[in-house]
Every structure is written in structure tokens, then in C-alpha cells.
Amino acid sequence: MSIINWLLEPLSYAFMQRGLIAAVLVGVVCAVVGAYVVLRGMAFFGDALAHTILPGVALGYLVGGGARDSLFWWALGTAVIAALGIGAISKQAQVKEDTAIGVIFAGMFALGIALISTVRSYAVDLSHFLFGDVLGVSPQSLWLILIFGGIVLLVILAFYKEFLALSFDPILAATLRLPVGLLNNLLLALIAVTIAVSLQTVGVALMVAMLVTPAATASLLTRRLPSMMMIAAALAAGSGVIGLYVSYYLGIASGAAIVLTTTLFFLLAFLFAPHAGLLWKRRRS
Amino acid sequence: MYPHSRHLDDQPILDVQHLDVRYNGHFALENITFHLHAGERVAVVGPNGAGKSTLFKVVAGVLQPTGGEVAIYGSGPSGHVCIAYVPQRSQVDWSFPVSVADVVMMGRIAKLGLLGWPKKSDWEHVRRALRTVNMEDLAKRQISQLSGGQQQRMFIARALAQEAELMLMDEPLTGLDAPSQDNILSLLDELQRQKVTVMVATHDLEQAAQYFDRIMLLNRQLIGFGGPDEVLQPEKLLRAYGGRLHKTASGESLALDDSCCSGGEEHVHH
Numbered sequence: 001m002s003i004i005n006w007l008l009e010p011l012s013y014a015f016m017q018r019g020l021i022a023a024v025l026v027g028v029v030c031a032v033v034g035a036y037v038v039l040r041g042m043a044f045f046g047d048a049l050a051h052t053i054l055p056g057v058a059l060g061y062l063v064g065g066g067a068r069d070s071l072f073w074w075a076l077g078t079a080v081i082a083a084l085g086i087g088a089i090s091k092q093a094q095v096k097e098d099t100a101i102g103v104i105f106a107g108m109f110a111l112g113i114a115l116i117s118t119v120r121s122y123a124v125d126l127s128h129f130l131f132g133d134v135l136g137v138s139p140q141s142l143w144l145i146l147i148f149g150g151i152v153l154l155v156i157l158a159f160y161k162e163f164l165a166l167s168f169d170p171i172l173a174a175t176l177r178l179p180v181g182l183l184n185n186l187l188l189a190l191i192a193v194t195i196a197v198s199l200q201t202v203g204v205a206l207m208v209a210m211l212v213t214p215a216a217t218a219s220l221l222t223r224r225l226p227s228m229m230m231i232a233a234a235l236a237a238g239s240g241v242i243g244l245y246v247s248y249y250l251g252i253a254s255g256a257a258i259v260l261t262t263t264l265f266f267l268l269a270f271l272f273a274p275h276a277g278l279l280w281k282r283r284r285s
Numbered sequence: 286m287y288p289h290s291r292h293l294d295d296q297p298i299l300d301v302q303h304l305d306v307r308y309n310g311h312f313a314l315e316n317i318t319f320h321l322h323a324g325e326r327v328a329v330v331g332p333n334g335a336g337k338s339t340l341f342k343v344v345a346g347v348l349q350p351t352g353g354e355v356a357i358y359g360s361g362p363s364g365h366v367c368i369a370y371v372p373q374r375s376q377v378d379w380s381f382p383v384s385v386a387d388v389v390m391m392g393r394i395a396k397l398g399l400l401g402w403p404k405k406s407d408w409e410h411v412r413r414a415l416r417t418v419n420m421e422d423l424a425k426r427q428i429s430q431l432s433g434g435q436q437q438r439m440f441i442a443r444a445l446a447q448e449a450e451l452m453l454m455d456e457p458l459t460g461l462d463a464p465s466q467d468n469i470l471s472l473l474d475e476l477q478r479q480k481v482t483v484m485v486a487t488h489d490l491e492q493a494a495q496y497f498d499r500i501m502l503l504n505r506q507l508i509g510f511g512g513p514d515e516v517l518q519p520e521k522l523l524r525a526y527g528g529r530l531h532k533t534a535s536g537e538s539l540a541l542d543d544s545c546c547s548g549g550e551e552h553v554h555h
Contacts, residue, residue, distance in 0.1 A: 039381065158400055161390075161391070161394050161402075162394065164383070164387075165391045167381075168378070168383060168388070168391065169372065169377070169391070171342070171345070171347055171370050171372060172370070172372075172392075172443075174345070174346070174347040175345045175346065175347060175366070175370050176366055176392075176395040176447070177363065177395060178394065222382065223382050223429075224382050224384060224387070224427075225382045225383060225387075228382050
């Protein structure tokens with residue numbers, strides 16, 4: 001079998017085509033938003049938020065009798081409410097922020113599993129929520145990913161300078177009289193929408209990898225935010241494609257294959273990146 | 286979206302009246318009253334925890350006071366974008382993926398307005414600000430590759446790009462070598478020529494006396510505010526620094542070392 005055939009064969013399936021488009025779109029959106037998640041040290045928040053939407057998704061699943069297409073809206077609603085809720089709770093001083101997030105996230109996650117487990121033969125659907133089902137993306141879901149992913153990217157672009165200043169120097173943002181509280185909540189909401197958009201591709205349990213790993217890899221390769229976002233997006237999109245081919249030919253779960261590909265890229269950059277890589281530093285010292 | 290309050294020229298650039306700041310019932314600042322006129326240069330001195338940073342943050346409108354009033358040209362600080370807070374270098378994430386020009390451009394954000402992108406004139410502002418601090422050739426450099434003095438001058442350039450009329454500098458000289466300190470101090474002269482009002486928090490009383498018109502001696506309360514001869518009096522310094530004040534061998538001048546007592550213990554030298 002020639003290389004061309006090897007590459008084209010999976011594309012003869014419509015579900016593979018949709019899966020590839022979904023993986024690329026989700027990868028790009030996650031990577032761009034993920035740049036801020038990495039720079040602001042919000043990895044744990046992102047992981048927690050992804051897990052916290054499970055009860056909402058489960059409720060939608062029960063209400064809709066297992067129908068998939070409406071789940072996006074349940075995920076979106078739960079994610080936005082949970083993001084703003086976690087944001088508000090973490091401002092209270094009684095408990096440390098990461099402790100508060102940990103308590104809520106584990107509780108909500110358990111609630112989600114409890115809800116889904118009331119359905120007999122729930123295991124398959126649960127595993128799709130947890131680890132994604134990119135090959136099951138319907139044409140309608142693909143449109144939702146495209147529209148909402150596009151909105152996220154547009155907002156990030158429109159408020160580029162505000163988010164940059166807020167992330168680098170919150171006191172500067174305040175002295176420039178930027179609406180700091182509003183912008184912080186907007187960023188939380190963007191992360192929430194990103195998570196809803198990505199739910200079907202990677203699932204809640206692997207979500208944090210899409211948010212953090214490509215952006216972290218890019219941060220080892222560049223020293224400007226715009227190029228960090230672009231490299232992260234390219235890495236994530238590439239990982240989506242490579243991951244799906246690996247999944248197709250080796251029979252590995254698709255979400256796991258995509259995440260493992262991003263992880264491999266990260267390890268390569270961690271070892272070999274010019275200036276920032278481990279080997280470079282070794283050679284220098 | 287971004288407010289611009291009008292400046293009343295007959296008002297002082299900064300007027301602070303009976304300012305209180307309390308954290309959990311403890312006074313961080315108590316009954317502070319003073320005012321500054323445009324173009325003044327003031328050193329703010331006092332021991333660690335005296336409330337220097339707190340005062341700056343209240344004046345910048347970043348922190349709400351518990352009581353009292355702060356007015357910039359006659360109105361509250363939250364309507365003004367002419368106040369720049371120059372952060373302590375230790376408070377900054379130097380691995381952040383931005384260049385020197387990126388950071389200086391951040392000072393222009395309020396002028397750009399919502400959804401605005403930098404125009405040619407904004408880049409010209411950035412270039413001019415970098416030229417003033419003598420860093421034009423470092424515009425493209427990533428901020429982690431700067432020396433301490435360059436880091437400090439970059440933030441002064443950002444305040445210039447912001448067109449700040451009041452600059453609050455939090456310990457800009459701390460940890461710099463002597464030539465870098467001289468660079469910053471000569472920049473202060475340039476700022477004065479441009480009629481920028483400057484408040485500088487510092488540990489170095491000798492520098493404060495040598496380079497500043499007026500000295501503000503602070504330890505939660507305002508202990509002294511005036512010319513160096515008037516403020517650096519032994520009894521005032523003792524009130525500010527307590528037992529941490531010690532006389533030099535000659536007995537003539539006073540030496541202070543408030544960084545020696547990080548554990549809170551007091552070193553009394555007789």
C-alpha cells in the first residue's frame with residue numbers, strides 16, 4: 001500500500017472526515033485559549049472545570065433519553081455557570097483557592113457519575129463523556145464546534161491587548177482602568193465555552209491536556225505571545241490529525257491517541273528545544 | 286469604556302486627606318494627609334511594612350481606602366489614567382513571552398480604547414519612551430534577557446508611553462548596582478524636566494536626602510514630610526524605625542539599616 005493510499009483510506013469514511021475536522025478545530029481553539037491557561041497558571045482550574053460539567057452533561061443525557069446532539073448546550077450552560085461559580089468562590093478567603101476548587105470539582109464529578117449510573121448499561125456512554133468520541137461527531141455538532149470555537153477565537157483577538165496586560169501585570173490593568181473583574185470573568189467564560197466545544201473530541205478527563213500541553217510546548221519554542229499561540233495551534237491541529245491516523249491504524253482510543261501525540265511533541269521540545277530544551281542547557285553548562 | 290477625568294489645573298496633582306487603610310482591623314495606614322504639586326519629586330522612606338506599597342496602591346486607585354480621600358487634580362483616582370505604578374522587579378513574571386516593546390506598548394492601552402489596535406503614532410510613543418530611557422536598541426529583546434537596571438528602565442518607559450503625570454515607583458533602586466542606580470537617578474532628572482511628578486519608595490536614606498526635594502517618612506502614620514534637613518531628625522527617625530536605628534561610629538550622621546531585621550527582632554547598637 002502506497003503512502004497516498006495509506007493517507008487517503010481513512011478519509012473515505014465520512015465519520016473520519018468529520019472527526020479530523022473536529023480534532024483540528026478543537027485543537028486550535030484549545031491551544032489559543034490554553035496559552036492564557038498556561039501563562040496564568042490555571043491548569044488545575046481548567047482540569048477542575050472540565051470535570052465539573054459532568055453532572056450537567058449527565059442531566060442532559062437523562063432528560064434527552066441518550067440523545068447526543070443536545071448535550072453540547074447542557075455542557076455549555078454547566079461550564080459557564082461552573083466557571084463563574086468557581087471564580088466567585090475562589091475570591092472568598094475562608095478556604096484556599098485550590099482547596100475550594102478541589103472540593104467542588106470532585107463533588108460535582110461524583111454527582112455526574114452517580115446520575116449517569118442510574119441508566120442501565122451506562123458504561124459506554126460514560127466512557128465517551130470521560131474520554132471523548134471524536135469519530136461520533138455529527139454534522140450538526142461540527143457546526144456548533146465551528147461557530148462557538150470561532151466566537152472564542154474572535155473574542156480572544158478582540159481583547160488581545162486587554163488580556164495580555166491583565167495576565168502580565170494586573171496592577172497595570174487596574175491603573176489603566178480596564179474593567180479587570182469583567183475581563184477576568186470573560187476569560188473564565190471563554191475557557192468554559194472551549195471546554196464545552198471540546199467535550200466530544202477529548203472528553204472531560206483528557207481536556208486539560210488539550211488546554212495545557214500544546215501551549216506549554218509552544219512556550220518552550222518561542223518568546224512572544226502571538227507566535228506562542230500560533231505554534232500551539234499548529235501543534236494541536238497536527239496532533240489531532242496524527243492522533244486520529246494512529247487511532248485508525250493501531251485501534252487506539254481516539255482521544256487518548258491525540259493527547260499522547262501532544263505529549264510526545266512536548267517531550268521533544270522539552271529535550272531538544274533551542275535555548276529552553278534540556279539538552280541545550282546541558283551543552284551550555 | 287476607559288474613563289478620562291478632566292484635570293482641574295488649579296488643584297494639586299495629588300491631595301490625600303485623612304487616609305486610613307485597615308486590614309483585618311489593623312491599621313496599614315492611619316490618618317495620612319499631604320499633597321503634591323505637579324513636577325515634585327518625593328522619596329518615601331520607612332521600615333519594611335510601613336505601608337509604602339499600600340500608599341502607592343491607594344493613590345493609584347488600585348486599592349480602596351477604608352477612610353479618607355484621595356484626589357488627583359480634584360477628583361478620585363479611579364477616573365484617571367495618568368497615574369503609573371512602577372512595580373518592584375521581584376513582583377514580575379520575567380519568563381512571560383513578551384518583548385520590551387510589547388511591555389512598553391501596554392502603557393498605551395488606555396489611549397487605544399476598546400477594540401483599538403496600536404497605530405503608527407503609538408509605536409512612535411513607544412520608540413520615544415525607549416529612547417528616553419536609552420533602550421531603543423533593546424526593543425525586540427525578550428524581557429528575561431534584561432539586566433536589573435534595564436528591567437527597571439523598561440517600566441519607566443512604559444509609564445512614559447502611558448503619558449503618566451504621576452509615577453509611583455516601588456523600590457526602583459533595590460538590588461541594582463551603583464551604575465544602574467545612577468542611570469535611574471539621572472532619569473529622575475529627565476522626568477522632572479518633563480514635569481512628571483514622582484514618588485519613589487526607597488530604603489536608602491542617604492540617596493533620599495541627596496536626590497529628592499522632599500522626603501516622606503512613613504510608618505503607618507505620616508511621621509515627617511518636608512526637606513531632608515527637616516525630616517531626617519533623630520527623634521523622627523527613631524519614631525519611624527524604633528530600635529532599628531543606629532548611630533555610626535563618628536556619631537555625626539545617622540545610619541539606618543531596616544533590611545537587617547527580617548525576623549522582626551530589633552538590633553540596637555550603642
